[in-house]
Amino acid sequence: MNETQQHYIETILPYRLYAVGAFEMALHLVAEFPEGADIECTFDGKPKIQGRSTAITNPTIEMGIVHSRVLFEFLGLKLNSKMNLAPTTPRKTDISIESFGLEKVSAEEALAPCNGDKTKAGEAVINTLKAANKLVAHSTDIIKMDNDSIKGHLMTCKAIPVLFNLYFFKKLGLPMPNSEIEKNVHSS
Known part of the structure; x- marks a missing residue:
């Protein structure tokens, strides 16, 4: 394994998978507090951030949507112009599952x-990838953050670690990195 591959396995992919865990946490918080809530964040027991929960949840959700798209593209999937899951065509400089001698993951x-x-699972992934294009990367009013979209994004958050474990880490004989945020952080 070369240095770039090692870096991806040890640093980049665990970071991106953990970001999906943070995305999931933020979605749970938005579902529980749809209008936002007062928060106080402490660092080493000292209050450092006070305000509304949206200061944490909004950028975490946007970050998670972008990381989800990057991770699906790493596996070999993107949205095509008809808004269906389709194989990617990586650029020369892209690092993907194929960079590790593995096959792209098909939509099936x-x-x-x-x-x-x-069908619902496929729609959830498509809507998360669509949100990366239409909600985060561009200013549009096409994508809304309602209960249905939260449920769909949560499905995508659950799917990504399963797909990476099944089609990447297990195939390379490697352990799946932990991508979950501490459970007590987002339990009610």
């Missing part, structure tokens, strides 16, 4: 581990 393979409604 991405939905295969789903033990529920595969």
Whole structure:
């Protein structure tokens, strides 16, 4: 394994997967407090941030949406012009699953581990990827953050670690990095 591959396995992918865990945490908080809530964040027991929860949840959700898109592209999936999951065409400088000698994950393979409604799961992933384009990267009013979109993004958050474990880490004989935020942080 070369230095770039090692860096991706040890640093970049765990960082991005952890960002998806933070995305999931923020979605749970928005679902619980849709109008936001007063917060106080402490660092080493000292209050450092006071204000509204949206100061934490909004950028964390946007970050999670972008990391989700990057992770799906790493696996070999993107949205095509018809808003369907389609194979990526990486640029020469892109690092992807193929950089590790593994095959791209097809749309069918991405939905295969789903033990529920595969159509809903596919729509959830598509809507998260669409949000990366239409909510975060551009100023549009096409994407809303309502209960349905929160549920869909949560499905995507659950799917990403499963897909990475199944199609990347296990195939390389490596342990899956922990991507969960401490449970007591987002339990009610």
